[in-house]
Amino acid sequence: MAVKQRESTLSEKPRYIVVERSLLNQIILVATCTTAMILNTGSSSAAAIALPTIGDKLHIVEYKLQWILSAYALSAGCLLLLFGRLADLYGRKLVFLFGVLCLAVFSLGCGFAHNEITIDVLRGLQGIGGAAVVPAALGILAHAFPPSRARAIAFSTFAAGAPMGGAIGSVIGGVLTQLTGATWCSVFFLFAGLGAACFVAGLMVIDKDTPSTEKDRRVDWLGAFLVTAGLVLIVFVLSDGSIAPNGFATSYIIAFIVIGVILLIMFIFWQHYLEKIHDDPEAAALAIDKWWTPPPLMKLSIWTRMRGRMAVMLWIAFLEWCSFFSWQLWVQLYYQNFLHLTPVLTMVRLLPMFVTGMVCNLIVALVVGRVDVVFLIVAGTALTATANLLFAVINVSSPYWAFGFPSAILSVFGADFVFAAGTLFVAKISLPHEQSLGGALFQTMTQLGSSFGLSITTIIYNSVLTNESKTFGVAVNKSGTNAPRSAQLDAYKAAMWGGFAFGIIGAVLAALFLRHVGIVGHQKEDDIPDEERTAHVPEGDAQREEKGAEERQ
Template sequence: MPSLADGVLSPDVSPNAQVDEFKDEFSKPNPHAPRELSTLQAVGLIATCTTAMLLTTANATAISISLPTIGDDLLIPEYRLQWLISAYSLSSGCLLLFFGRIADLYGRRNVFLLGVLTLGVFGLGCGFANDEITMDILRGFQGLGAAACIPAALGILAHAFPPSRIRSVAFATFAAGAPVGAALGSAIGGVLTQLTEKRWRSTFWFMTGLCALTIIGGVASFDPDGPSLELDRRVDWLGAFLVTAGLVLVVFALSDGTIAPEGWRTGYIIALLVIGVLLLGAYIAWELYLERKQDARSTAWWTPPPLMRVTLWTRARGKLAVTLVLALLEYGSFMSWSYWVQLYYQDYLLLSPVLTMVRMIPMFVTGVVCNVFVAMFVGRVPIAIILSCGTLLTATASLLFALIDPAEPYWAFGFPAAVLSVFGADFVFSSGTLFVAKVCLPHEQSVGGAIFQTMTQLGSAFGLAITTIVYDSQLSKESRKYGVIVNQNGTNAPPAAQLASYKGAMWAGFAIGVLGTVLAALCLRGAGIVGHQKGGDNESAMSGETVRDEEAQRAERVQSEKKS
């Protein structure tokens, strides 16, 4: 069914003819209405989307735990190893909005399948790579697959499951794919790297096999894509360029600032960061301009529909924007904890990849429990309470490592931190994506999911950049106390200086998590319950106000203008 609010009315057709055309359209059966799914079909659809989320996360953590081995095999210096992670994160995080828009316009099923195929094919290539440059390039192309399949999966779930308890279950299960993928990636990466003949190469080949199974699941369980709801299906290529280029430069500067020749004072880091911010500012201004032109029914060739309606951030009286910022802060805290704790175990305690993986297993169990909790209670507990508690618990995991005593057993600090670390990530992702699905219109679902995912990716880069700055500063300061000038890799730092630096990074992660807790408690008060229970009192997130009511009012206004 075409969207009256977003469609472009032809000036060459009489108003009465246009009204009759829309009446005819509305009298037809809605081809976009989700079909009734059997239990088996619903399980297959949810499992396929969740596996895609699992794959995108595992492709980061499995490689993270294998970095020392990859560096030894391919002769990659330690300070450049992070680019095997950053290349993937750059492409997967910076192209989410573009692929989200493409999925909404040209079919979520096709974009999902193409994304998983890309993830698998270039992952297979990584397993055969023999040098650093090839690995970095293939990892970058692999990230394109993640950028394509995740927004499409969110749109598929939102379309397949109308407001009901099963929607809450579907989104909570999908969200569980992130921590489960992180834990599975660490487990698979650790075991295959240490116990197989091909070591880290086996990890890439295993992930490629999972991609093949996901493609089969998508073909079997996803409905064919229907035509877009929008009458004007042009792509905002200028907006896509501005936002992608801006995000790439900002994320690159955040990732590379700590290892540049002169650190954050390096000329190209400052220049790229400034240019990236300016490009993002230009993107926002351009999208606002296009949004005004679309609302004014402009048919000019240079005014396509915006890649992202900027006013989407103001939905639910601005509380959607708060939720998106919370996603950035929470993932900054969670991903920085995950990164530093693995380095602490392997580089400070000198544990093997398998023993490190074993210490991360509680994350897997807690992740599943957290999402069961969300599925059961997101329709009963206000979102402010869920997000405040989640972000505080993740911050507590960082606090435990900031106070850790290496002489104490794992059960004193490591175990409770592993248990608590995933609460915030799970609560924020599942509740946040439900909130996005509620306030976004049918033709915005993949774009809405892409915005949320982009904020988590930016949060990861932001958190790692901030904590790395603290780590490097602390390492240099503490090493000087022992008369040591640390090298670029920090490999000659005294153990006491290393421990103090890990603690400093964890204090920074704790501060980021607490900031998220305060923001959730203060700014989401009155947001109410976001769980979808059809016919329940919580059908609206904000005092009976829904975006679809706003869209209906806009449609009525357009009809009135046409009649006049």
């Protein structure tokens, strides 16, 4: 498909390349990136619904089954910043294709696994693909579509890949596991095939990578090690602390959280040091000859963009995923462990959220160029909080339509509104050479939010379950199955109150600090006022970007 390039400018800085492409080319490009998001989310939801069968066939004890999910989450969540930086430096198409290849190849390998260790390791390697494709895809879309209605549609469609992936993974994965001769293996074979198709499409339709505008293209490997190791330890603690022998008081859990926090603090100071050097022209000229002073992996100043509103948006994404993912976990446990519904009946009760998710992204695509982003973010986070609230006050004897159905519909508004509008916001205030890194930073906060929300609400659930059971003279076992029914209900409600609190805090932050952000999507490129084009870009960064673009030309 032939595409034509022309040079454009944002006011007078920074320069970027606009690609004039046919409508068919645009559709295939967006579909390819969206398929990558479907692969990322669908591979986890499909594996989740197949866990009982996997455990039975591979003789894995129940409490170890969660590692099939955790191994993917660890690598996918903790390598995002590194791959975002690599995509910006060495080519988004290259990193995207590498990520899709990892997803496909290691998914195929999982289908042939014959023991617990093999499938856990392969799932961890598969997560590397997820860490690569998401920031690369966001950078590809940001560069392929300049600020316009087409960009809003592209980002909203990409965001819709998350609920679509969840639906495909849960529904088709469940059918394949139950009805095919290969049972759980069919799930991984399906996503291997989708990955192969996505790789071929990406190879054909994604534009050829252009050299980075940055003069110094070295990678901060020390910073990459510090942030990756720190995040791995913290995510591990948040994921496994509740099932450790003594819970979060277990010695190795305490050691890991302390070491993880220390590593992240060291990362912050190291990035500050490198950014300070490279902000000084004389020091930067000397630093380029020293192997130990590369440009920072993540400039800390990116958090201060638009007078600190970038940081606010990232923390809102963190809180929204705390609320949304804790709702998802406790609703499924409530249906299966408390009401004793089968996985299929539970899936049917959650289907409205997948349909609503796609509708929400359509709404964003239509209104993001007309409506102030604060209304989308406040409405979305408040509605996810309301979904938690409905289960926090649920009447067990009421029909599904009274609490469960409206809760399933409302739950996804926050996740879809925040992801679509948030990634548009990040793309808007990131420089051309930062697009994938900005997307990676946003995605990292959502991953951390998911783990943190599940961890905190699990602590709440266990605490209430233990205390309520004591009033009946019952010592709760590790699984909590012997707790009185009323104690279990109170514990589920308490966990949902925790999810409600996360959502409300996010809504309050948005209402207080995002009031002057304005519209993040535009009907066409000419709609963007000149002062808005450059208001969010630090002067020094803009000058360096313009100089780099001139040198590249």
